[in-house]
Amino acid sequence: MIEIDVTTDSQGIGVVVPKGRLTMVSAPQVRSTLEQLVDAGTARIVVDLAETTFLDSSGLGALISALKTARKAGGDLRIARPTEAVLTVLRLTNLDKVLRPRDTVEGAFYV
Amino acid sequence: MSRATALPLTRRLVAVRVIVVLTAVLGLNYIVWRWLFSVHWSVWWIAVPLVIAETYSLIDSLLFGLTMWRLRERGEPPPAPEGLTVDVFITTYNEPIELVMDTARAAKAIRYPHRTWILDDGNRPAMHEAAEAEGIGVITRSADWVGMPRHAKAGNLNNALLATDGEFLLILDADQVPVPEILDRTLGYFTDERMGLVQTPQYFVNVPESDPLGSQAPLFYGPIQQGKDGWNAAFFCGSNAIIRREALMQLGLARYAHDVELGVVKALRTARTVLQEARESLEPGQERIAEALDAIDHDVKRARRELARGVALFDVTYRFQRRIDSVHRELVEADLTAVAADLAIIAELEALAEDPVDTLADISSAALDRLAHRQWSPLGAVDAVRALVEAVDVGRAGEAQPIMPLATISVTEDMATCMRMHGLGWRSAYHDEVLAHGLAPEDLETMLTQRLRWAQGTVQVLFRENPLTQRGLSITQRLMYFATMWSYLSGFAALVYLAAPITYLSIGVQPVQAYSVDFFARLVPFLIVNQLLFLVVANGRPTWRGQQYSLALFPTWIKSFTSAFGNVFLGRDLDFAVTPKTKREPTGPRWDRVRPQLIAMGLLALALVIGVVRIAVGQAPLFGASFNMLWVLFDLLIFSVILRAARYRGFEPEPPPARPPAHLAAPAPTHRGAP
Numbered sequence: 157m158i159e160i161d162v163t164t165d166s167q168g169i170g171v172v173v174p175k176g177r178l179t180m181v182s183a184p185q186v187r188s189t190l191e192q193l194v195d196a197g198t199a200r201i202v203v204d205l206a207e208t209t210f211l212d213s214s215g216l217g218a219l220i221s222a223l224k225t226a227r228k229a230g231g232d233l234r235i236a237r238p239t240e241a242v243l244t245v246l247r248l249t250n251l252d253k254v255l256r257p258r259d260t261v262e263g264a265f266y267v
Numbered sequence: 268m269s270r271a272t273a274l275p276l277t278r279r280l281v282a283v284r285v286i287v288v289l290t291a292v293l294g295l296n297y298i299v300w301r302w303l304f305s306v307h308w309s310v311w312w313i314a315v316p317l318v319i320a321e322t323y324s325l326i327d328s329l330l331f332g333l334t335m336w337r338l339r340e341r342g343e344p345p346p347a348p349e350g351l352t353v354d355v356f357i358t359t360y361n362e363p364i365e366l367v368m369d370t371a372r373a374a375k376a377i378r379y380p381h382r383t384w385i386l387d388d389g390n391r392p393a394m395h396e397a398a399e400a401e402g403i404g405v406i407t408r409s410a411d412w413v414g415m416p417r418h419a420k421a422g423n424l425n426n427a428l429l430a431t432d433g434e435f436l437l438i439l440d441a442d443q444v445p446v447p448e449i450l451d452r453t454l455g456y457f458t459d460e461r462m463g464l465v466q467t468p469q470y471f472v473n474v475p476e477s478d479p480l481g482s483q484a485p486l487f488y489g490p491i492q493q494g495k496d497g498w499n500a501a502f503f504c505g506s507n508a509i510i511r512r513e514a515l516m517q518l519g520l521a522r523y524a525h526d527v528e529l530g531v532v533k534a535l536r537t538a539r540t541v542l543q544e545a546r547e548s549l550e551p552g553q554e555r556i557a558e559a560l561d562a563i564d565h566d567v568k569r570a571r572r573e574l575a576r577g578v579a580l581f582d583v584t585y586r587f588q589r590r591i592d593s594v595h596r597e598l599v600e601a602d603l604t605a606v607a608a609d610l611a612i613i614a615e616l617e618a619l620a621e622d623p624v625d626t627l628a629d630i631s632s633a634a635l636d637r638l639a640h641r642q643w644s645p646l647g648a649v650d651a652v653r654a655l656v657e658a659v660d661v662g663r664a665g666e667a668q669p670i671m672p673l674a675t676i677s678v679t680e681d682m683a684t685c686m687r688m689h690g691l692g693w694r695s696a697y698h699d700e701v702l703a704h705g706l707a708p709e710d711l712e713t714m715l716t717q718r719l720r721w722a723q724g725t726v727q728v729l730f731r732e733n734p735l736t737q738r739g740l741s742i743t744q745r746l747m748y749f750a751t752m753w754s755y756l757s758g759f760a761a762l763v764y765l766a767a768p769i770t771y772l773s774i775g776v777q778p779v780q781a782y783s784v785d786f787f788a789r790l791v792p793f794l795i796v797n798q799l800l801f802l803v804v805a806n807g808r809p810t811w812r813g814q815q816y817s818l819a820l821f822p823t824w825i826k827s828f829t830s831a832f833g834n835v836f837l838g839r840d841l842d843f844a845v846t847p848k849t850k851r852e853p854t855g856p857r858w859d860r861v862r863p864q865l866i867a868m869g870l871l872a873l874a875l876v877i878g879v880v881r882i883a884v885g886q887a888p889l890f891g892a893s894f895n896m897l898w899v900l901f902d903l904l905i906f907s908v909i910l911r912a913a914r915y916r917g918f919e920p921e922p923p924p925a926r927p928p929a930h931l932a933a934p935a936p937t938h939r940g941a942p
Contacts, residue, residue, distance in 0.1 A: 220523065
């Protein structure tokens, strides 16, 4: 299983840090963590991918599902600090054209 | 686009290639001569259709030759690596519980470690109980699917994909009973990390040797799939296939990115029209609303500019919606609700987003036009624009899941899914060994429904995602998909092949300049090598039943084109029906279901009689008339299968029940039970 850090900053923005491999095995866990966060009232979320060593299409799919949930609740989900491996997955599926990774966690909702 | 790997040049393959070249040369020689020198233009109404039908058949034959050019016999599979995780999915909707449980028990007994799931789309408590009693998992649709388009089997599988996490999936129809070795014999192919899919044959145990309904497809599940495999285009056929989850998920994401982008662009375009019309309908004294509409129009323009500049789509839609929300709020706060939105209009918009037929990317232009040009109240227009963009926003409001790995554009999800997978650069393999034993329809009516569904699904893909224009596919992969679609056009050719000899014999109309030595010297050699190709390719597998059905089911093939055309381009219902798996109550032959064929046979027989009379009274030339009578007899022989099929009373097993051979031996259509 994957370790997921969840914090909320002073602006009420949730910061989620999946540590390790975000794959078909850990995707359901990540998805439900994110959904619980939205249900609890934090609809603006940054997923910090700096410590995500590997991401597969199922993992990315979980992020997209959570994005849908966040937007339904009037918020949004942003991804930040992807590693090269993660960027590759984004490019393979052309998702880089729709989901722009942010350089920093702090600025994710301001740039 | 992977280069196809080198094939060992076996003697069989050399023979096949020599005959393919001969067929092509002789066929082209014949057809060019036909067009240039032998069309009887004065009776163009039959002469031109005939030469077109012949050209169609030649192209069919050339595509078949291309398929066979790289016939790939894989032989022994590589050993299955240890430690892979596999989910076995058994899809069911309304099949009898016991039938599903037979399959499920066999699936549970598969030797390679795995988990077995019954995907019960009927959500039947009895199914649940039966499965639970034997420790087999059941997956039903999650809450996300309530009120959403269900997308039949594709939706069922997409739902299960999110509920499980195995690296590989074995997909089985409810009536396909697997052997214990099925995974051991197929997982080895996935040591190639770009391998996305391995398909194995569909073989039916409840079919007699004579196969009156043409259920087995030994030519398709054999040489045709092997030929496609040679070009890295082995097809996914919906069941008895193993798929790499990563390949499916990746194509789900790629489709999602594609659909969302297309949908937003379309929605923004429609939004401008809505706004313009609302602006024009404003009355004096509504300046405040005019301002709001202008502000939104400005935002729409800006969003479109940003998209054109390559700004990430989610950022554009997020900002846009924020803006609209605030404009909307201002209007409401200013108490302009007097011009309240027409609730019915909003309801219609929501219905649009949930249109079960269309994915969001192809909300029909007609629907959007209707929407754009109705009478909007100004606030209604603001709401409309907001709903429009929401409908196609990141969330895909009208779908249960944003990511739909299995394609939902067609009633047969398999072909479209496989084509997209190939487009992303994944490989597929065809493993020619029967590893599951299935049940085929046992009566004409069910068989006709099933064939119609396959044909419709294939034609839907042709109309929605024409393989000839799909990016990412090699030219030969495109042609392999196109060949299957092309083969379903045979229904139209059959009409001509019936009409030509009938008109000649009965009223003396001759579509060819002369049934002369010249004519036969060109036609006969072509026909001979063409049959020879079949013979060598089939390698002992019977092909006659398939040849019969490719012509005899002409009404079905024609209907598949007309209904799929109506569905894709005119938004009509496809009359989609699930193929019943249970035996129907015996009711006697359903002659009504084959009326066109019976009429055709009647006309053929009548033409034969008239022909004899006309020869006898010296009205018809002996040579030409005899040739046409042979032609009629051949047509009758082809159509005789319909009489057999209509009278077929279902399968009676013969004791002792022989295990089916590893390689199929029964008649078959050239393409998966179709032409």
